Amino acid sequence: MFNFNEKVVLETEQSGLDIIKKVEQLVDHICQEGYGNLFFVGIGGTFAYAKQAESIVKCQSTLNLHVENAADLIALGNYHLTDKTIVIIESKSGDTPEIVKAVDYVHTLGAKVIGYIGNSESILCKKVDHVIHGNSGPYYFWLSVALRFMYHHGEFGDYHDLMQEIQHLPSTLLNVQKHADLGCEDYAEKYKDAPIQYFIGSGNLEGWAYCYAMCILEEMQWMRTKFVSGADFFHGTLEVIDRDTCVILFKGEDNARSIMDRVHNFVEKVSANVTVFDTKDYAMDKINEKYRGLLSPFVMRAICQRISVHLEHKRRHPLDIRRYYRCLDY
Amino acid sequence: MFNFNEKVVLETEQSGLDIIKKVEQLVDHICQEGYGNLFFVGIGGTFAYAKQAESIVKCQSTLNLHVENAADLIALGNYHLTDKTIVIIESKSGDTPEIVKAVDYVHTLGAKVIGYIGNSESILCKKVDHVIHGNSGPYYFWLSVALRFMYHHGEFGDYHDLMQEIQHLPSTLLNVQKHADLGCEDYAEKYKDAPIQYFIGSGNLEGWAYCYAMCILEEMQWMRTKFVSGADFFHGTLEVIDRDTCVILFKGEDNARSIMDRVHNFVEKVSANVTVFDTKDYAMDKINEKYRGLLSPFVMRAICQRISVHLEHKRRHPLDIRRYYRCLDY
Numbered sequence: 306m307f308n309f310n311e312k313v314v315l316e317t318e319q320s321g322l323d324i325i326k327k328v329e330q331l332v333d334h335i336c337q338e339g340y341g342n343l344f345f346v347g348i349g350g351t352f353a354y355a356k357q358a359e360s361i362v363k364c365q366s367t368l369n370l371h372v373e374n375a376a377d378l379i380a381l382g383n384y385h386l387t388d389k390t391i392v393i394i395e396s397k398s399g400d401t402p403e404i405v406k407a408v409d410y411v412h413t414l415g416a417k418v419i420g421y422i423g424n425s426e427s428i429l430c431k432k433v434d435h436v437i438h439g440n441s442g443p444y445y446f447w448l449s450v451a452l453r454f455m456y457h458h459g460e461f462g463d464y465h466d467l468m469q470e471i472q473h474l475p476s477t478l479l480n481v482q483k484h485a486d487l488g489c490e491d492y493a494e495k496y497k498d499a500p501i502q503y504f505i506g507s508g509n510l511e512g513w514a515y516c517y518a519m520c521i522l523e524e525m526q527w528m529r530t531k532f533v534s535g536a537d538f539f540h541g542t543l544e545v546i547d548r549d550t551c552v553i554l555f556k557g558e559d560n561a562r563s564i565m566d567r568v569h570n571f572v573e574k575v576s577a578n579v580t581v582f583d584t585k586d587y588a589m590d591k592i593n594e595k596y597r598g599l600l601s602p603f604v605m606r607a608i609c610q611r612i613s614v615h616l617e618h619k620r621r622h623p624l625d626i627r628r629y630y631r632c633l634d635y
Numbered sequence: 636m637f638n639f640n641e642k643v644v645l646e647t648e649q650s651g652l653d654i655i656k657k658v659e660q661l662v663d664h665i666c667q668e669g670y671g672n673l674f675f676v677g678i679g680g681t682f683a684y685a686k687q688a689e690s691i692v693k694c695q696s697t698l699n700l701h702v703e704n705a706a707d708l709i710a711l712g713n714y715h716l717t718d719k720t721i722v723i724i725e726s727k728s729g730d731t732p733e734i735v736k737a738v739d740y741v742h743t744l745g746a747k748v749i750g751y752i753g754n755s756e757s758i759l760c761k762k763v764d765h766v767i768h769g770n771s772g773p774y775y776f777w778l779s780v781a782l783r784f785m786y787h788h789g790e791f792g793d794y795h796d797l798m799q800e801i802q803h804l805p806s807t808l809l810n811v812q813k814h815a816d817l818g819c820e821d822y823a824e825k826y827k828d829a830p831i832q833y834f835i836g837s838g839n840l841e842g843w844a845y846c847y848a849m850c851i852l853e854e855m856q857w858m859r860t861k862f863v864s865g866a867d868f869f870h871g872t873l874e875v876i877d878r879d880t881c882v883i884l885f886k887g888e889d890n891a892r893s894i895m896d897r898v899h900n901f902v903e904k905v906s907a908n909v910t911v912f913d914t915k916d917y918a919m920d921k922i923n924e925k926y927r928g929l930l931s932p933f934v935m936r937a938i939c940q941r942i943s944v945h946l947e948h949k950r951r952h953p954l955d956i957r958r959y960y961r962c963l964d965y
Contacts, residue, residue, distance in 0.1 A: 349867055363711075364711040364713065367714045381838055381890050383693050384694065507707065508710070521871075536704045539965075540850055540854065543958075544855075560710050561711055571959075627874060628874050629905065630869070635901035
């Protein structure tokens with residue numbers, strides 16, 4: 306397999322898993338002290354991760370959770386944000402400007418901040434009230450934060466069982482990548498120069514489809530993409546899909562699958578360029594069937610990492626270069 | 636002015652204004668009886684209107700408000716939805732499938748539904764618990780519902796003053812259209828065949844930019860567009876903007892204007908095809924300056940109606956035709 310290092314994949318996933326104990330200790334402490342409500346605050350990719358986690362919370366919890374885009378929060382405020390609020394943020398670099406400003410802003414209101422931060426020497430490490438260090442597997446962070454707060458809220462009784470099962474994720478996701486690779490390479494070869502591609506996802510994959518189309522393909526490949534949710538697809542975007550339009554579906558296994566089935570059925574009728582990435586096509590042998598829906602974002606992210614590897618090579622466009630971001634003053 | 640009937644514009648806006656008294660009576664009644672929380676539920680354009688109203692609520696109110704896409708709500712549910720919930724919906728046709736199903740769904744949980752419905756013979760008129768008839772000026776509905784609930788919640792003390800001032804909206808918006816027309820025609824002429832256009836909006840114009848790009852230009856003109864919020868623009872989409880990329884900014888006057896200023900400053904540096912529609916360019920002589928931000932969505936909608944008139948003609952593409960929507964079974 307091209308540009309594939311099993312050891313790195315396993316280690317990266319394991320280091321994602323390893324933060325869960327720290328998340329638990331922190332959330333336990335906060336729940337013991339008491340809090341008013343929760344704010345997940347992100348921007349770009351971290352906003353998308355926060356939305357993925359929100360999708361899981363709101364369909365099985367009455368946690369008082371708000372999700373905000375950092376730049377919007379700074380500009381517009383949110384009346385629910387108080388000195389009883391726990392704010393959760395993530396920043397790999399540790400100096401994402403909008404997140405730094407958001408942390409300063411919520412501190413003026415007396416809120417406390419938990420941060421999942423990559424660079425341990427960064428400004429955000431100094432600013433936040435509670436740090437979890439790490440930069441691999443952000444979804445381990447968002448999901449475990451969400452589920453641990455739910456657990457203390459008397460919800461998600463499967464918490465301990467799930468946390469046992471996901472110990473198998475590193476080897477499971479390694480196998481997902483091995484099985485996905487050929488399809489990912491085919492996709493990359495066929496659509497590497499597509500003028501525009503439509504990414505569609507729903508439920509807990511809506512955030513990921515949004516993130517992959519924008520934060521990876523636009524930002525890291527300078528490819529034109531448009532994300533639309535499966536629900537809204539039928540209220541506008543469907544009309545621009547014709548035989549030659551490239552459509553990519555991210556199908557997962559939560560209850561939004563029925564929405565994606567409807568999209569799938571439609572697009573196959575009108576486009577000859579449909580690609581479906583479906584978590585259902587992948588074995589998760591050591592993990593209980595009932596958690597497949599909850600874990601679909603991990604599986605889809607693993608698949609997309611293989612797409613990125615092939616696009617990077619076939620387009621001869623390193624993922625690390627930027628045209629403007631952090632290169633130009635604006 | 637091309638395809639412009641002053642009388643129709645004034646009558647349409649007035650009929651939007653005329654529903655406010657009915658909204659007030661209804662909301663007063665509900666607040667008197669008591670309720671648990673509010674759900675704004677929409678799909679496509681009505682979801683975008685709900686989001687516009689939410690933008691106003693969350694930066695000046697602690698109302699317990701949830702905004703849901705109807706299809707997602709049906710598939711995934713929301714634990715905050717109970718028999719104490721008041722659900723607010725809109726449907727011009729009165730038979731939007733996802734909204735019909737959402738009303739049935741929330742009724743199974745015992746929630747009550749207020750509907751703003753165009754067709755008085757429609758199935759939704761029979762299904763909802765409280766009907767407001769009408770199909771012009773949906774934003775009059777969403778804004779007055781939001782503000783009246785806030786008023787009863789002890790917030791937005793300017794309520795009565797604003798409701799006096801907006802009596803001047805019909806004549807104000809007529810003048811906006813007259814002053815906007817030439818710029819709208821120029822824009823339509825220049826970009827009628829653009830391969831893709833990027834629409835960017837923030838704050839209470841984020842929903843409208845999303846709606847205009849998707850529910851009007853994609854659905855009614857089959858033009859390729861992509862919406863991105865001003866906040867997220869800098870986390871991906873910026874990298875695909877080059878000299879020839881068409882970028883359209885919707886600038887309003889709420890506190891998100893600073894975000895749009897940042898976008899504006901950036902895109903002028905890298906694209907030679909930037910069009911800015913700015914509510915600040917339009918007089919609102921009879922309306923207090925302090926309400927301009929709150930009313931920006933009305934102004935931008937009036938401008939966009941002139942864009943649509945010109946695009947429809949220059950593209951020889953009637954706004955009423957659909958390729959698939961309600962033409963194909965899916």
